[in-house]
Amino acid sequence: MTTALPTNDHLFALTQAALAACGSPALDSGSGTLTARSPITGATLGRVGGGALDVDIAVERATAAYAVWRTTPAPRRAELVRHLAALLREHIADLALLVTIEAGKIHSEALGEVQEMIDICDFAVGLSRTMGGRTLSSERPGHRLMETWHAIGPVGVISAFNFPVAVWSWNTALSLVCGNPVIWKPSDLTSLSSIACQALFDRAAERAGAPAFLNQTVLGDGAVGAALVAHAGVALIRATGSTAMGATVGPVVAGRFGRSILELGGNNAAIVAPSADAELAVRGITFSAAGTAGQRCTTLRRVIVHSSRHDELVDRLAAAYGTLPVGSPLESTTLVGPLIHQAAYDKMAAAMATALGDGGRHIVGGERLLGDIGPDAAYTRPAIVTMPAQTDIVATETFAPLLYVMRYDEFEEAVAMQNGVPQGLASSIFTTDVREAERFLAADGSDCGIANVNIGPSGAEIGGAFGGEKSTGGGRESGSDAWKAYMRRATNTVNYSNDLPLAQGVEFV
Numbered sequence: 433m434t435t436a437l438p439t440n441d442h443l444f445a446l447t448q449a450a451l452a453a454c455g456s457p458a459l460d461s462g463s464g465t466l467t468a469r470s471p472i473t474g475a476t477l478g479r480v481g482g483g484a485l486d487v488d489i490a491v492e493r494a495t496a497a498y499a500v501w502r503t504t505p506a507p508r509r510a511e512l513v514r515h516l517a518a519l520l521r522e523h524i525a526d527l528a529l530l531v532t533i534e535a536g537k538i539h540s541e542a543l544g545e546v547q548e549m550i551d552i553c554d555f556a557v558g559l560s561r562t563m564g565g566r567t568l569s570s571e572r573p574g575h576r577l578m579e580t581w582h583a584i585g586p587v588g589v590i591s592a593f594n595f596p597v598a599v600w601s602w603n604t605a606l607s608l609v610c611g612n613p614v615i616w617k618p619s620d621l622t623s624l625s626s627i628a629c630q631a632l633f634d635r636a637a638e639r640a641g642a643p644a645f646l647n648q649t650v651l652g653d654g655a656v657g658a659a660l661v662a663h664a665g666v667a668l669i670r671a672t673g674s675t676a677m678g679a680t681v682g683p684v685v686a687g688r689f690g691r692s693i694l695e696l697g698g699n700n701a702a703i704v705a706p707s708a709d710a711e712l713a714v715r716g717i718t719f720s721a722a723g724t725a726g727q728r729c730t731t732l733r734r735v736i737v738h739s740s741r742h743d744e745l746v747d748r749l750a751a752a753y754g755t756l757p758v759g760s761p762l763e764s765t766t767l768v769g770p771l772i773h774q775a776a777y778d779k780m781a782a783a784m785a786t787a788l789g790d791g792g793r794h795i796v797g798g799e800r801l802l803g804d805i806g807p808d809a810a811y812t813r814p815a816i817v818t819m820p821a822q823t824d825i826v827a828t829e830t831f832a833p834l835l836y837v838m839r840y841d842e843f844e845e846a847v848a849m850q851n852g853v854p855q856g857l858a859s860s861i862f863t864t865d866v867r868e869a870e871r872f873l874a875a876d877g878s879d880c881g882i883a884n885v886n887i888g889p890s891g892a893e894i895g896g897a898f899g900g901e902k903s904t905g906g907g908r909e910s911g912s913d914a915w916k917a918y919m920r921r922a923t924n925t926v927n928y929s930n931d932l933p934l935a936q937g938v939e940f941v
Contacts, residue, residue, distance in 0.1 A: 474808025574929025583611025
């Protein structure tokens, strides 16, 4: 089932209205460096970035802002974040519309992404009054041993198209309350969403009476991101992208003794145990695998199902996939929107061909839909392929709605398959056996940064830290104590006695 697509003129009018509501400049044909387009129809909406900010200038400005911001009390810094949250609440529909137009997300997911921005702002405001170090027991009488935390300097955020605004907010809200300015390099596929965010931020900063240049957006291609990564004045680089991108970024940042938070590839699995609730599993798998057209880093890409439940599960998943409405994400009935561009569909088709050549069996999906609208809009039905084993193509992330289903017989075999890929982002198990659930979460269970029970791997709350292991990068951001990544720790010893005892009983007269 497919839904109708809007005209290009309608898309352009919607874009202009949303930009204006957020306080952004109107979009025109211009002479900018970036082409703004929509995957909904493949249409070019205009050009942006004609006056793109130079990275060196941005770092210079951020450094000056840092000198003031780092000594501002954290609860006062949070006032800026509180004003930003208020503006996001006011303009949630406008910003969500831009996300839908540029990234192709269905309406409810786009609204959810902006809600995530609001949630992390609320989290950061509360955090501003609870961040603190520890007082430790000193072995020396008359001494106090403690830890304090301080801002680190300008933070560079490099985000991807699939979460064009939420990831920026995760890092910006925390960075600001920690005392750091932000320089944001958004995906060149979602420049309009970032421009709208910058406009809302500027309004929030004005309301809060905050210093200028606490958030700056630098637009451009990969060369702009590379300049940000290499700049010695950027204390922390937070980057989303492929594992190959991370393999380039990590050494550059380490080579200049900077810090990095890398959120890279994911090849997420769900184990379906003999005791699994079939209805729950099908619902969780379908959303996790087909939601966002398979373009989340936490998208479910592998199902490892017990042999006793395999055929039943495949049949139920195929039936569920057959009812998914594919088409314009602007329509409220649509559940699967477009892939970001034609190249994404080509990679999906190539992966399917390889999987079938490896002995896979095509169950449903993968065909090109709405092909008459032109080559620049790529719609497909989410696909399922059953595999006889976990081959190289299964262990390779394909950023599209392509789900591999494999059998297992023993629990240890399932965990080994779950862990037997280079990536380590998200994982899950569907079981009503408490022993299996606990074993999955134990040290010798899932090796991922996210491990869920009776829920798919996709869809995280901001209260928990987000990130993965192995070639996913190892970084953590958003909730929990992820704020520590944006600060430096100092160990302090205060002698309030009249003596000078040395640690470990050392005597030096």
